[in-house]
Amino acid sequence: MAADFGVVHQVYNNPGIAAGGSVADNDWETYERVLGVNLFGVIHGSKAFLPHLIASGDGHVVNVSSLNGIMGQPRSTAYCASKFGxxxxxxxxxxxxxxxxxxxxxxxxxxxxxxxxxxxxxxxDARKRGEVTPEDEARVRTYNEKLLKMPPQQAARIIVDGVEADKQRVLVGNDAKLVDLLVRLLPRRYPALVAQYERRRFSRG
Incomplete structure (x- = not known):
């Protein structure tokens, strides 16, 4: 990039893959794969471009975490670990x-x-490895139909506006803002509340 354009002012690191499963069920390969992409992808991107950003005189690194970098969630330990990282x-x-x-x-x-x-x-990806259950399929349907709602273009606009304002943290969506508030106000109680929500939303007994 520097060879093509001469200077680098902004870098957006947004690697991301998902993986479900509990700590008891997940194998080591799952954790290595998710951390390798989600966390080390950000680290590699930041390290590779940091010298160019410093040299530009007004560089900006933008790393995409998740609301799961604020709140831990059951059956998402690999993903949460990577995004907290x-x-x-x-x-x-x-x-x-x-x-x-x-x-x-x-x-x-x-x-x-x-x-x-x-x-x-x-x-x-899980289906290719023969690791999909009916519960997994229902969980993904719930995410696609009820939880993943904001258009990507709107999310991108919020992020760019935050970068232009030199914000240290950018919360994208009311759900992210609610999670941030919940964790700040109820740091000890929120895991139990998340577990209750998980049972209701995904019909876990």
Whole structure:
């Protein structure tokens, strides 16, 4: 990119794959695959472009986490671990840029339910490995029909507006804002509330 355009001002790191399953059910390969894409994809992108962003004099790193980088969710331990990791990495990078006096802004993005194919792609990947249950299929249908609602174009506009305003954190969607508020107000109670919601939404007994 630098060879083609001469300078790099902004980098948006947005790798993301999903994987369900409990800690007891998931194998090590699942964790390695999800962390390798979601977390190390962000780390690689940030490290590769950081020297160019510093050299530009007004660089900006934008790393996409998730509302699951704010709130832990049952049956999403690999995904949550990766997105909490993105949040921690990004916040540490921001502190480093300030400590070292580099002219680079750093933003972490926490999208809620955006209408992408991440849930369907995760299901298809699991199907190829023969790991899909009827419950998994029903869960993905619920995500696609009821939870992943915001058009990608709207999410992109919110992110760009936040970057232009030099925001450190960008919450995309009312669901992300609600989750952020819930975790801040009820840090000890929210896991139980999330479990209750999980049982109602996904009909778990």
């Amino acid at each position: 993105v949040r921690g990495f990004t916040e540490s990078l921001r502190a480093e840029m300030r400590l070292d006096g580099h002219p680079v802004q750093v933003t972490v993005v926490h999208p809620g339910g955006v209408r992408t194919n991440i849930a369907s792609a995760g299901l298809e």
